[in-house]
Amino acid sequence: MNFQRFHIEGSVIEPWLLRSRNRGLVTPYFERYDDRADPSWVKHFRYQGVNFQLRRELNRFTRVTIGQDNLWAWQKFTATHVDSTRSDTIIPPQYTTHRLSLSFERDLRDNPFTPSHGSTTRLVAEIAGGPLSGTSSFRKYQVGGTWYTPMKNGWILATRASAGVIDPFGPRPSFSTSEGTPRWRACRSRTAFAPAASTPSGTTARTPFPPAATAVSR
């Protein structure tokens, strides 16, 4: 049996930071992820990092969060049916992302674990790279929402939608092998359906990933 994803994280929370209504969180995390969605490839990912958050509850349903995330990622694609050396030519073996984020969340669900009615709204603005350093520099804006609608016979219709844009800036990152030959240049983005309760990266196993030719990162 092969596990698709292994993720572990722990948070240190200061609920009354500096005796104010602000909550502070420090969350180191580690994740290994093997994507076997395409039988031609096994995509191995290893992420580790630490996330800092400062959160303020504006009222019972609304909160604003300022975050700073530092991610170190390693990745390798292994071809199962074709020449495995091909993966070395298109995939950077590792990258780092340092980002600042500002998010606004409104949660009107009746229950965070098993909601039956209500909705959530989430707005996120991020900036990575630039003076923060890191492999890539980009600005990213996302908006998303979920809606839970009770129906007849106790059925519940849960819908969600999210959209976002990413705007790379600065010099394009280049990746080199140990021989020093540049083999891969691109700006990358990976965004997935984001249940707040899962991981700092907000990924789920149900994400319909783009094809292998589309590099993914976060």
Added chain:
Amino acid sequence: MILAGAEFRIPTPIRFPFLGPLGFEAYIDAGNVWMRPEHITWDDFTSRSELDPDAVRVVAGFGPRIELPIGPLRADITWRWRPERSHDKLQSAIGPSF
């Protein structure tokens, strides 16, 4: 990037006490990432070519769920529906799906 999904969660119609937390769910997820908004075309939603990077990916699945104090324990049979049908897969998770 545009993502959208819809999910039905269906509680068991048999309300025996020991089956109370047991339910059933079916879902469909769709999405993709485009380089530019003007690259989004209607053909992306109808394309059946796996090699088309702009083709919208659609994933469907269904399976039982058990409500636990820490969130639902889910087991799904899932498959990629578009652009090409994939093999069925079994996956499980703990926690809300979204």
